[in-house]
Amino acid sequence: MISWVSSDFEKLAIQPNDFLFLDPPYSNTEAGYNAYWQRDDDVRLYTWIQKATNKGAKVCVCGSLVHNGVSCRLLDLLAKDFNLHAIQCDYNKVSRVGDKQTQEVVMLSYKVSELGTEAVKVMPYNLVTA
Numbered sequence: 001m002i003s004w005v006s007s008d009f010e011k012l013a014i015q016p017n018d019f020l021f022l023d024p025p026y027s028n029t030e031a032g033y034n035a036y037w038q039r040d041d042d043v044r045l046y047t048w049i050q051k052a053t054n055k056g057a058k059v060c061v062c063g064s065l066v067h068n069g070v071s072c073r074l075l076d077l078l079a080k081d082f083n084l085h086a087i088q089c090d091y092n093k094v095s096r097v098g099d100k101q102t103q104e105v106v107m108l109s110y111k112v113s114e115l116g117t118e119a120v121k122v123m124p125y126n127l128v129t130a
């Protein structure tokens, strides 16, 4: 069943078998949707993700590990426990300035192989595994 809600992530009730795909604000970039997102929110989301994985949910988070020399607090925290996959992309095609260096990543609370080949086919990105 799919339901749509518009709320802060902390209001979502997580079930043990949930798969969570998270594309949170990139706190280390100048994107417009960061207006109401502080670096403390990265820590708040990290804590919430930890609770979700402890409950048994599988979590996939995407973001920019480093953007223009600035690291992302959330992804730095997740790097301790999550499996990191680099994504090859070129933001300069859409960047206003056009010369920024960005390392886009997908971070998983599980190994890709745990989901089976059918699930990998519908992953949102071509993962570049190290």
Ligand SMILES: C[S@@+](CC[C@H](N)C(=O)[O-])C[C@H]1O[C@@H](n2cnc3c(N)ncnc32)[C@H](O)[C@@H]1O
Binding pocket: 007, 008, 009, 010, 023, 024, 025, 026, 033, 036, 037
């Ligand atoms: C990187 S964008 C995601 C864009 C989305 N994947 C799309 O394609 O439209 C980050 C999103 O986080 C949302 N957001 C900001 N603060 C939030 C919060 N406290 N709880 C849940 N979502 C939030 C923003 O509204 C924004 O849409």
